[in-house]
Amino acid sequence: MRYFLVLVMLCAYSLTASAQWWRLDFKKHARYPMISRIKDNSLARMKATNNTVNIDCIDHLPYIPSQYQLEVNERIVMRAAQHSMRFREYGPASYRFSELAQIYVKENRLSEAKWYYLQSNLISRQQNDHQHTISNLVNLAMVKADLGDMTQAQQDLTEARELARANGRPQDIKFIEEKMKFLQTNKTWLPKSELRYADAAEVTAKSK
Template identity: 30%
Template sequence: MRKAFLLFLVSIFIGLTANAQFWKKVPQVRFPVIQPVNTNTIDLIALNPLHTKNINQAVVWGRGRYSQDLEEAAIMKDLYHTLRFRMYPEAIESFNQLITLYIEESRYSEAKWYLLQIIYFGKKSNNNFAVVNGMVSLGLLKADIGEYEQARQDLLDAKDICFAQKMNTQAIDIDKKLKVVEAKRFANVKNDVQYAEVFENKKG
C-alpha cells in the first residue's frame, strides 16, 4: 500500500514537471519585416496628377464633289444677278471666285474662259486694273500648263497697257513675272532634253 502511494506521487511529480514547460515564456521568433512595394510610380502620380488634355488639332478634309457643286451653283447665282443689273465690279469678283474654284479642280479651260470674261468686262467698265490683273493671271495660268509663248505675249500686252496708263508699279511687277515664265520655260526645255538623252541611251 505504501509502495503504491509512492509510485502515485512519483507519477504526479513527473507529470507536473512535463506540464511545467507550457508555463514557461517561450520567446517569439520575429521574421524579417516584408519590404513595402515600390511606390515610386504611385508617389509620382500623387505629386503630378494626370490631367486629360484636349488636343484641338485642326483636321483638314478634302472637299467632295457635292460641296464643290454647291459652291459653284451659289457663285453662278450671284453672277447672273450682277450681270443682269450690270454690276460689273461685283461680277468680276464672282468671276474671280469661279476661277479659284476651277483651278483647285484642275479645270483650266474653264478658268481661262472666265479670265477672258474679266478682261472683257474690265474693258467695258474702263477698269484698267481689272484688265491688267486678268491678263497677268491668264498669262501665269498658261505658263503653269506649258503654254509659254502665249503666256509671255499676255504679259507683254498687260505691260503695254501699264505703260499707256502710267501704271509703273504694275509694269515692274510684270517684268518679274516675265522672268518667272522664262525660267519655267527653260526648266521645261532642260527636262525635255534630259529625257531625250536618257531615251536615246536606252535605245542605243
C-alpha cells in the same frame, strides 16, 4: 417549434458575441507615421524645358479647301454672277467671273478657268477697270502657261506690263516682271493636263 427555439438561441448568441467589441483595447496597436505628401514638380519642369507652341507657324499653314467646299463656292459665285448679268451690273459680274476662274484653277479645270478669265477681262476693259484688267491678264497668262501655251502667256504678261506703265503702277510692273522671269526660267513647263494624262498612261502601262 423545436427549430424555432434553436434559431432564437443562435440569434441571441450572435448578438452577445458581437456586443463584446467595446471590451477591446484600441490604444495598444502601433501607430505609424503619416506618409509625406508627394510634391508635384510637373509645372516646374514645363517651365524649365519651355515647350511652347509657336502660334505664328500655325497661322501661316496653307489652307487647302475640300472638294465639297469648292463646289459650294462655285454654286454661290455662279448665282451671284448670273444675278449681276441679269440686272446688267457688269462691274460686279467681272469680279464674279474672276472668282469662278480661281475656283476652277484650284479644281484643275483650266479650260473653264481660261474662258471665265477672258470674259472677266473683256468686261473689265469695257468698264475701264485697269487694276482688274491687269490682274486678269496675269492670271490668264499663268493658266495659259499651265495649258502649255507659253507664247500667249508671255504676250498677256507683256500687255499687262504696258497697261501698268500707262497707268503709273510701279508695284504691278515689278510683280509682272517677276512673273515674266519665272516663265522664262521655266521654259520646259509641263502642262498640268499633260501631267494628268501622263499619270493615266503610266497606270495603263503598268496594268498591261
